[in-house]
Amino acid sequence: MTPLAPAADPRFAEIESHRPYLVRYATAQLRDAALAEEVVQEALVAALEGIAGFGGRSSLRTWLTSILRFKVVDFQRRTIAERARQVQAPEGDESDEGWLDELFDETGHWREPPAAWGDPEAAFEQGRFWETFEGCLGGLSPLAQRVFFKREVLGEETDAICKDEDITSSNCWVILHRARLALRGCLEKRWFGKDASHGG
Amino acid sequence: MADEELDCRAASRLLSLTHERPLTAAEREALRRHLDLCFMCRNFEAQLEVLHAAARRMASR
Numbered sequence: 001m002t003p004l005a006p007a008a009d010p011r012f013a014e015i016e017s018h019r020p021y022l023v024r025y026a027t028a029q030l031r032d033a034a035l036a037e038e039v040v041q042e043a044l045v046a047a048l049e050g051i052a053g054f055g056g057r058s059s060l061r062t063w064l065t066s067i068l069r070f071k072v073v074d075f076q077r078r079t080i081a082e083r084a085r086q087v088q089a090p091e092g093d094e095s096d097e098g099w100l101d102e103l104f105d106e107t108g109h110w111r112e113p114p115a116a117w118g119d120p121e122a123a124f125e126q127g128r129f130w131e132t133f134e135g136c137l138g139g140l141s142p143l144a145q146r147v148f149f150k151r152e153v154l155g156e157e158t159d160a161i162c163k164d165e166d167i168t169s170s171n172c173w174v175i176l177h178r179a180r181l182a183l184r185g186c187l188e189k190r191w192f193g194k195d196a197s198h199g200g
Numbered sequence: 201m202a203d204e205e206l207d208c209r210a211a212s213r214l215l216s217l218t219h220e221r222p223l224t225a226a227e228r229e230a231l232r233r234h235l236d237l238c239f240m241c242r243n244f245e246a247q248l249e250v251l252h253a254a255a256r257r258m259a260s261r
Contacts, residue, residue, distance in 0.1 A: 021258065021261075058260075059260050059261065061259070061260060061261055062259075062260055065259070100209060103209075104207075104208060104209040107207065108207025108208055108209040108210065109207065109208050109209075109240075110208050110212075110240050110244075113240040113243070114240055114241075114243040114244040114247055115243060116243050116246070117243075117246065117247060117250055120250040120253060120254065124253075124254065124257055130258070130261070133254055133258070148255075149255075151219075152219075152251065152252060152255035152256070153255045153256070153258050153259050154259065155256070158220045158221070172220075173216070173217060173220050176216065176219070176220065177212075177213055177216040177217070180216050180219075180248060180251055181212070181216075183251055184244065184247045184248070184251060187247075187250075187251075188247075
């Protein structure tokens with residue numbers, strides 16, 4: 001999606017930097033990345049128009065998210081009939097546990113033992129950590145990205161998420177477990193591990 | 201479950217599950233016994249907390 005054209009307000013660049021998070025938020029709700037990009041674009045245009053009304057009482061991201069939330073709900077209302085006719089494409093059987101064999105040997109031990117990561121606060125202070133985190137999230141399946149985002153980022157209840165996604169609780173748990181294993185592996189490789197070269 | 205020793209594969213599943221629902225007494229006990237002996241799964245437990253903290257931080261950064 002085209003970045004917003006730079007203009008007078010110095011906060012334009014800052015707003016733009018929140019776009020990946022907002023797209024992820026919208027994708028979790030709308031289940032369609034292209035659609036999410038469109039709705040985010042609408043929300044960011046609205047945000048720029050209303051930037052004077054942002055009083056700094058919350059973080060910029062929280063403010064942008066609240067605008068986006070309205071746009072998403074509005075969009076869902078407009079297309080509810082349309083969505084009902086759409087058939088969800090299955091994303092493969094998530095209850096198949098063959099994938100665990102890549103992480104654990106036949107005696108059930110870690111093939112690559114998790115390391116001690118040290119203080120995460122130092123990482124959280126760095127912009128590049130968040131780019132890495134975003135990149136690792138992007139490596140998950142679309143379904144896993146949505147479920148993890150709703151559960152861990154938005155803090156929704158697991159039961160509500162499963163219902164939304166039309167999957168059983170146990171399937172949901174497997175998806176989350178798999179997502180966490182993948183994310184920890186990715187972060188260890190790219191950030192926290194002794195071989196990671198993030199320069200931070 | 202109470203009489204069985206967990207392997208890392210099963211222990212990691214329970215560690216992840218603690219973020220979804222409270223464990224049963226038997227699950228907790230089996231997990232505790234495994235964690236007492238296994239630094240790798242203790243590291244995994246701490247990593248899950250980092251993931252959780254990072255995810256929550258992401259929403260308001």
